[in-house]
Amino acid sequence: MMTAVHESVLDAIGGTPLFRLARLGAGIAAPIYAKAEFLNIGGSVKDRAALSMVLAAERDGLLKPGGTIVEATSGNTGIGLTIVGRQRGYRVIAGVSDKSAxxxxxxxxxxxxxVVLATTAVPAEDPAHLFNVVQRLAEEIPGAWLANQYDNQANPDAHVRTTGPEIWEQTGGRVTHFVAGVGTGGTITGTGGYLKDTSGGTVTVIGADPESSMYGGGDGSPWYVESIGHFLHPGTVEDRWPKAYRADVVDVFERVPDRESLLTARRLAREEGILAGPSSGTAVAAALRVARGLGPDDLVVVLLPDSGRSYLSKVHSDAWMRQWGFLEEGDTLRHLLDGAGPLVAVEADATVGEALEALHGAPGGVAPVVLARAARPFGVSAAEVVGAVSREALAAALADGGAKPGDPLGPLLGPALPTVGVGQSPDEARAVLGEAHGAALVLVDGRGAGVLPRAALAHG
Known part of the structure; x- marks a missing residue:
């Protein structure tokens, strides 16, 4: 068979194949096909948006010869922009979240x-936030252009022109359900919108979303699947949603817990031979749910955004999965956790008196202190913990007059508890404690599930 010959790697962006998920979809009447976007030249679906945004910026005179491309990215869009930008002679500065792999x-x-690393674990208005850091860079550097994938209409337009038509042609117009994650919203808006318009509205568009993401109705607290969902820091004043995202395109959301997403990504590699990232796990988990309720005349297409090669230190690492409480095999802490009392968490804006009252029933008299949030139906994420406090420290401060019950808790806050995953062994937990700590916060699916004092681990 003749293979394609291209004059540039940019000509190889798009045209990705569909693979049937025969093993994961075994026993399901509706066929499930995966759109393998990790086979783009830069390893992700974001190559399409990157090329589209750069070409549009050139046409509009926003990006000129010798210019600089600046963007905030979890990684994939930055990679696409770098490949496209360097091919076309631009300097590229990628602001990357310090949480990215x-x-x-x-x-x-x-x-x-x-690469400029910056945090996203602060309010959106904080000058240290990644988006504000790259905004300043774009303003300060002569000839710089901020790609702004979240609001750039050339992002969804790329999928109206390429991804949507490819899926329609590859399935011979038989596609009935399209499943994709929502990050900037460009992929699902452009692809889903095209498929709906072309089918006369018969294609159903499903958003695959982390359980706590705000897109699907979660509380906005942190999750562990990169490049997907909408996070809201509790201190953020104005919650801005991307302009690249059109909510009316999505018919329904499937909200997928992190563990299900991560384990599904691992199954993709082991059962289908597809090494994909964690957001692909979210999308496939959602597609499997949807397909189970369909018949043989339906056809599901699920988009796999990127390669698992970018996550070998995370989802495809047994050690990382155990450390964050997503994998439980062999000798684990589960038996100790099941015997411990319930986790008692104190919010960072509590008073000394409120904290002491909450700690009355805390195991070991120690509690993690977390960022204030009106409700945490999914539990305390390890990313929200800002410190720890003990019953003894609070009682001593009140007794010697160093604090009053109505005083803020902040000045008495100690370092955060060390964390161990429920999938780790008692020996590993004792090593984490060392000689300096009296208790550890045990994580199940990346969220605090209990505090184990040293004494409990001594007998584990």
Missing amino acids: PEKSDILRAYGAE
Whole structure:
């Protein structure tokens, strides 16, 4: 068979195949096909948006010869922009979240980007927030253009022109359900919108979303699947949603817990031979749910955004999965956790008196202190913990007059408890405690599930 010959790697963006998920979909009447976007030249669906945004910026005179491309990215859009930008002679600066897998920053540098790490775990208005850091860079550098994938209409337009038509042609117009995650919203808006318009409204569009993401109705607290969902820091004043996202395109959301997403991504590799990232796990988990309720005349297409090669240190690492409480095999802490009392958490804006009252029933008299949030139906994420407090420390401060019951808790806050995953062994937990700590916060699916004092681990 003749293979394609291209004059540039940019000509190889798009045209990705569909693979039937025969093993994961065994016993399900409706066929499920995966759109393998990790086979784009930069390893993700974001190559399409990157090329579209750069070409549009050139046409509009926003990006000129010798210019600089600046973007905030969890990794994939930055990689696409770097490949496209360097091919077309631009300097590229990628602002990357410090929560992103380190492999992504390494890949960006390999392609020639300058990487600036910044946090997203602060209110959106904080000058240190990643988006504000890149905004300042774009304003300060002569000839710089901020790609702004979240609001750039060339992002969804890429999928109206390429991804949607490809799926329609590849399925011979038989596609009935399209499943994709929602990050910037560009992929699901463009692809889903095209499929709906072309089918006369018969294609159903399903958003695959982390359980706590706000897109699907969660509380906005942190999750562990990268490049997907809508996070809301409790201190954020104005919650802005991307302009690249059209909520009316999505018919229904499937809200997928992190463990289900991560384990499904691992199954993709082991059962289907597809090494994909964690957001692909979210999308496939959602597609399997949807397909189980359909018949043989239906056809589900699920989009796999990126490669698992960028997550070898995370979802595809047994050690990482155990450390964060997503994998439980062999000798684990589960038996100790089941015997412990319920987790008692104190919010950071509590008073000393309120904290002491909450700690009355805390195991070991120690509690994690977490960022204030009106409700946490999914539990306390490890990312929200800002410190720890003990019953003894509070009682002593009240007794010696160092604090009053109505005083703020902040000045008495100690370091955060060390964390161990429920999938780790008692020996591993004791090693984490060392000699310096009296208790550990045990994580199940990345969220606090209990506090184990040293004494409990001594007999584990």
